[in-house]
Amino acid sequence: MAEFMTGMKRTNYCGELRASDIGKTVTVCGWVQRQRDLGQLIFIDLRDRTGILQLAFNDATDRAIFDKAFSMRSEYVVAATGVVRERSSKNPELPTGDIELEVTDLRVLAKSETPPFEIVEKSNVKEDLRLKYRYLDLRRPDVQDKIIGRHKIVKVARDYFDDNGFFEIETPILIKSTPEGARDYLVPSRMFPGSFFALPQSPQLYKQLLMLSGFDRYMQVARCFRDEDLRADRQPEFTQIDFEMSFVSADDVMEIAEGFMKLVYKKVLGIDLETPFRRMTWDEAMTRFGSDKPDLRFGLELADLTADLKSTEFRVFKGAIDGGGGVRGINLKGLAEKLSRKEIDKLTEWIKSYGAKGLAWTRLTAGGETSSYEKFLAPEEAAAVRKTLGAETGDVLLIVASDENKVVFDSLGALRCELARRFDLIDKSKPCLLWVTDFPLFEYSKEENRFVAMHHPFTCPRLEDLDKLESDPGSVKAIAYDMVLNGNELGGGSIRINDPELQQRMFKALGLTPEEAQKRFGFLIDAFRYGAPPHGGMAFGLDRLVMLMLDCDSIRDVIAFPKVASSSELMSGAPTDVDEVQLAELGIAILPKDDNRTKEKQ
Template sequence: MPESLTGLKRTNYCGELRAADCGREVTVCGWVQRQRDLGQLIFIDLRDRTGIVQLAFGDKTDREVFQKAFAARAEFVLAARGTVRERSAKNAELPTGDIEIEVEELRVLAKSETPPFAIEEKTDVKEDLRLKYRYLDLRRPEMQRKIIGRHRIVKAARDYFDENGFLEIETPNLIKSTPEGARDYLVPSRMFPGSFFALPQSPQLYKQLLMLSGYDRYMQVARCFRDEDLRADRQPEFTQIDFEMSFVSQDDVMAIAEGFIKDVYQKVLDLEIQTPLRRMTWHEAMNRFGSDKPDLRFGMELTDVSEALKNTEFRVFAGALSAGGSVRGINLKGQADALSRKEIDKLGEWVKSYGAKGLAWTRLASGGETSSYEKFLAPEEAAAVRKALGAEAGDVLFLVASGENKVVFDSLGALRKELAGRFGLIDDSKPCLLWVTDFPLFEYSKEENRFVAMHHPFTMPREEDLGKLESDPGSVLAIAYDMVLNGNELGGGSVRINRPDIQERMFQALGFTPEQAQERFGFLIDAFRYGAPPHAGMAFGLDRLVMLMLGCDSIRDVIAFPKVASSAELMSSAPTGVDPKQLEELGISLLKKD
């Protein structure tokens, strides 16, 4: 039968004991990593979140204690009291490898069945199995370091913002649904039949209202929810380090954000980040890297070859240019012999997922030059493309043509990152951080057949673009800024609209009638009439920040209980159906969907 801990108090964590503790009586608690039975001697490696310590049982050990040690198995929960002594066979791979505990009292607090996978530092167990038994996976030292690292990053954030005059204020998790952007998670209300709360996609409106309320520096470690379509490394619930400031400009917010990044890297990784960070406009980032979150750890920049092909008769390129698009390319230097024709064909299929109709290429291999498009060009056109791309023997040139520049950017931007990863071109020696600024205020949605806000509808347009809100919304730039780390968006923000007239014009540009704007956002519009200070802010994605700082491959590795790509939680099998009585109380009936 499991024993009680009554009368026995833990004095130390397993991983903190050292040679200086020899001679001390200590009590440790934890899980059995492994038991080694050598006949007259038994050793148990006991593990907790700080590490492992060896428990020793020998001829001087009480017989009952020795029998308990003999019966102990992996993942049994033990409490052990004894004296720290020097090990005869030291283990240089363990921080506690110079000592062991000569056990005098042992209690079996809980027994364990054989776990479905070994609780080890590294594992090749499939992720689905790890997530099904997440409480076991979280015992692994590798996972515990990540979760503890997350704690340290959150603590550093709270300390930094507190030291800079920010107040942590909680905003509601049950709010009004304001569908604009990603889908809301809706929450039915028993007290208001037929009405629904929504879970917040961000604290955006409430933090702006806090600025109106006079709390000029706000921050929050905020839980957010988005009912998005399936994406491999997105979570339906996630955490932001959110902050807002009054009486400031874009530069003030960026300085605070840079200070935080510098501080958290120093405290958590003892790494110095040089500030101020580089700045790049959205248009420069798209033209050079095909992405608004450019990875500058390698070259292979995009080159616009449209001018060289302006008179081409090749239908693929001519059609793209006549439709107002472009032909652009990248040069994979020196890899022509390493990239086979079959692999190039696979890349051509791969870029179709980004909207491209295919991939044009020229391979300047040592065994001969081959090209999918040069035979359709005039010699001077082919030569001009090669010159523009800086082609040399051994290079592979890739071109994408489309009547939509977005397709060209998306395709080549993704291909650039894929090739850099495949051929080891990325310099991982230090974090590469920069700001991307001057985003378009709007982007056109084919799905909705209207302009939508690129960030959100509360972003201030540049003052010089205000006159174009109605006449040419596609050309209006926003006072918005994203921080990018190693090709990943780390956080984003903007200067907010604080004038009712501009906010109303913004809603009109998005296609809202005055009645619709009032229905969805009336409380904010009304609040602006009572003295709204200039304000701005941003939010860091905490999950992504932790993932990148700790060098993880997936945000699921830094979230204690994550969801999978389908938004399901494998451990608890959520979501599930509910009792019909619950639906009846809420006044909800379900429609059958194919």
């Protein structure tokens, strides 16, 4: 039977005690990390969230307590009172390694079965097992450090925005479904049979309404939900540090965001960031790096070879250029001896997942030159390609051609990052932050056969592009900006539309009829008619920010109870079936699986 802490009160955490506390009587609580029986002496390493403290027991001092210590097993929960004393055998690897606790009272608060894995740092246990027993995994000190680090980052955020005049205001979790982009999670209503709430993909509409309401500056640590297709490092529920401001320009919003990043790096990691951050247009980012979230910690910039090959008869390159696309390449400088033909063949297969049909290459080794394409080019064309790519002996030239520029950019953008990781080309000495600006307002969706909003349909177009909104929507740029950290999108935002007529034009450009726009977003359009100030904002992905700042391998490492790639939770088994009575109350019937598949095919 478990004992109680009657007459005892924890006075200190295990990891707080030091040599300056020698002679003090203290009470500590925690979990048994391990027990060491040395015959007449027993030592227990006691662990709590702050660290480990050694407890010492001598059979000559108190036999009853000694026998109790003998019965201790890993992960028992105990409370111990005693006198802090100097250790005879010090442990320099522990902050508490100069001291130990000579125990005078020991109580077992809870016993433990043998856990399915050892509770130690840097465990090599499979992730699925750790997530099934996540409550045990969270006891590991390195995991706790990440969750505590997350807490510190959130605290800095709340304090920073409060100091800058922002109010933290909660927006609803049960909202109207306004599908545009990712799928909503739908919530049936028992009180309104056949009707559904949705879980918010972001607080976007409500924070805009708060600007209209006169609050001027809003922030929220907001929970968001997206029923997206499976991705290894995405979560169906995630957290944003969300903020919005009235009477501002894009520069004002970016300045506030930079101030937060500068403060949070200083407070949490002791790193001084230089501000303002570098800015780069979307066009430049795509042209030079093949990505709207470029990693600038290494080179491997893209080179446009289309002009060099405009008259080529080589079918692969000619077809790409004539089809409205292009030919671009990168130069892997000085690494021809390290990138074998076999490895290039593997990269050729790998890059096909980004839409490329293949990878053209030239290896310029000291022992000779080999190429997959030069024999098909005129000598002057091959020479022009080498010149544009700055080719020298020791280099590898890697080229992608496609009648879709997006395929070229996606493929080479991913390839440069893969090569940088593989050959350790990344400068990790300091964080690399920049802004990517002037995004296209729209992108064309082949699946939907229409233009869709690149960010969301409330983003304001550049004023100089307004006359092209209907006639040439693909060329319209947005007053939008993304913050990029080490090649990862950290957050994004925009100046919003605050004119109801312009908002209607935006919906029309997206293919919505006035009736459809009113049905989905009528409450917002109506609100704009009552005086909406110019406003803008952005949101940081908190989970990703914590992951990058704390140098974690996965976003799941910084979430207390994460989902896996299938959007399920291994620990609780969610999602699960529900009782037929609950379904009947909601007026919901579950189709057989075969019927579901039939519906999906239709």
